[in-house]
Amino acid sequence: MCAPRKRFLLRVMIGLAAGGLVACVLALPQLTQQSRAEEPARPDASGQKQWAAVAPGRVESASREIRITAPMVGRIAEVLVKPNDKVFAGELLVRLDDEELLARLAVAEAQVAMRKRARDDQSASRRSLNRRKAEDALADAERVFADAQSALDKAAADRRKGSGSDEGVAAAQTAFAKAKETLEKEQADLRKIKADSNTPLPNRNEGELNVGRAELAAAEQAVEKTRIRAPIAGTILQVQAKPGELATPSPDQPLLIMADLSSLRVRAEVDERDIAQVHVGQPVIVRAHAFQGREFAGTVASIARLVGPGVINARSQRKLTDVDVAEVVIDLPDPGPLLVGMEVDVYFRADDK
Numbered sequence: 001m002c003a004p005r006k007r008f009l010l011r012v013m014i015g016l017a018a019g020g021l022v023a024c025v026l027a028l029p030q031l032t033q034q035s036r037a038e039e040p041a042r043p044d045a046s047g048q049k050q051w052a053a054v055a056p057g058r059v060e061s062a063s064r065e066i067r068i069t070a071p072m073v074g075r076i077a078e079v080l081v082k083p084n085d086k087v088f089a090g091e092l093l094v095r096l097d098d099e100e101l102l103a104r105l106a107v108a109e110a111q112v113a114m115r116k117r118a119r120d121d122q123s124a125s126r127r128s129l130n131r132r133k134a135e136d137a138l139a140d141a142e143r144v145f146a147d148a149q150s151a152l153d154k155a156a157a158d159r160r161k162g163s164g165s166d167e168g169v170a171a172a173q174t175a176f177a178k179a180k181e182t183l184e185k186e187q188a189d190l191r192k193i194k195a196d197s198n199t200p201l202p203n204r205n206e207g208e209l210n211v212g213r214a215e216l217a218a219a220e221q222a223v224e225k226t227r228i229r230a231p232i233a234g235t236i237l238q239v240q241a242k243p244g245e246l247a248t249p250s251p252d253q254p255l256l257i258m259a260d261l262s263s264l265r266v267r268a269e270v271d272e273r274d275i276a277q278v279h280v281g282q283p284v285i286v287r288a289h290a291f292q293g294r295e296f297a298g299t300v301a302s303i304a305r306l307v308g309p310g311v312i313n314a315r316s317q318r319k320l321t322d323v324d325v326a327e328v329v330i331d332l333p334d335p336g337p338l339l340v341g342m343e344v345d346v347y348f349r350a351d352d353k
Contacts, residue, residue: 052277052350056312057268057286057330059342061261063232067254070096070247071225076255079241080157087230087258088173092153094241094255096226105223108216112139115212119205128200134193138186139213141179146220148172148179153227234260237340264335266298268346269310269325278303278348284330285347288338296338298330300348312343 074096081093124132155172158164193199202210241247241255266286270278278300286296304327330346332338 050350051347052282053270053274053348055268055270055274055325055328055346055348056310057266057344057346058312059264059288059332059335059338059340059344060267061234061259061340062263062265063234063260065237065340066231066234066258067251068093068228068231068256068258069251069254070094070228070249072096073246073248074226076241076243076245076247077226079239079243080160081236081239081256083236083239085160085236087234087236088156089230089233090152091156091230092227093230093236094228094247096228096247098223098226101219101223101226105216105219108212108219112209112212112216115205115209119209122203122205124203124206125200127198128203128206131190131193131199131202132206134186134190135210135213138183138190141183141186142217142220145176145179145183148176152176228255230258232258232260234258234262259340261340264332264338264340265301266330266332266344266346268328268330269312270328270348272307272324272326274348275303275307275326277350278328283349285349286330286332286338286344287347288342288344290342291337294336296332296334296336298332298346300328301331302329304328 076094077097078095079093080095081087081091087093119132152169152172152175155164155168159166159169236256236258238257239255240253240257247255280300280303282300284298284300286298288294288296307324307326310323310325328346338344
């Protein structure tokens with residue numbers, strides 16, 4: 001064989017070898033991941049299987065991640081929290097621009113005051129007076145409730161700035177809870193009076209006042225939409241909102257992400273072929289790649305009644321050889337240093353029998 005042909009064949013063989021090496025390197029992470037998920041059940045000292053099944057999982061909070069978006073389009077005026085801040089349910093997190101809405105609110109308040117004077121100048125029967133008193137009491141309770149909400153927002157903001165205290169927030173929360181209780185009582189009393197068939201219908205002035213109060217309530221609701229509050233008590237995980245930016249009600253662009261970190265759990269994906277080996281109450285061991293040599297004890301809390309494609313290790317399009325999985329939730333009494341979102345391996349202990 002001539003020398004040029006030998007050199008050509010040698011280059012082809014080297015290229016094939018190099019290509020195979022590259023393919024092996026690219027497949028190494030996938031093979032490693034698969035080997036972890038398919039670790040065989042090891043026998044213990046008595047010769048029995050130690051693990052009934054092994055599955056990949058991810059750490060999550062009891063509330064899971066809550067993605068908070070804006071309820072309306074608006075420019076962000078103020079961001080009151082930062083990552084790792086602990087917040088209480090209803091605490092003000094982000095405030096949108098509200099200058100135009102506050103102006104409309106002031107107009108609605110002036111209209112109510114004017115119509116109330118016109119109504120009071122007109123005499124009424126005893127039953128009509130009872131309804132008027134109940135309507136006025138409800139309107140006063142709504143004002144007190146709104147003022148208590150504003151005072152609580154200010155107390156929480158002052159505490160974060162260092163000019164307030166926990167005692168001030170606690171006092172504001174107590175006043176807010178009392179105002180809410182009073183508001184609910186006045187609403188119930190007015191419903192009871194209106195339900196009485198002997199209660200006369202409102203006259204023209206009374207009707208105009210009721211319309212004005214309804215418009216005032218709508219204006220207050222519009223302002224409240226610019227106040228983005230915490231839906232639950234928890235911890236702020238991520239803040240993406242910045243003052244001056246335009247907020248939109250898009251789930252793909254949350255302003256904040258929060259969760260209740262008081263308790264953590266693991267959501268594992270068990271191969272459908274192993275689901276018969278898993279049951280509620282079964283003890284498990286959780287191992288995290290970030291904490292080599294440490295094990296975290298857990299218990300199976302629930303098993304989904306649905307089998308489908310896995311999402312934890314899904315980095316590409318689904319293949320025909322991929323297996324379906326069932327989600328299994330594991331409670332962690334002591335999660336230790338585990339963090340939300342961390343990938344772990346879950347080892348389900350085999351039954352003694």
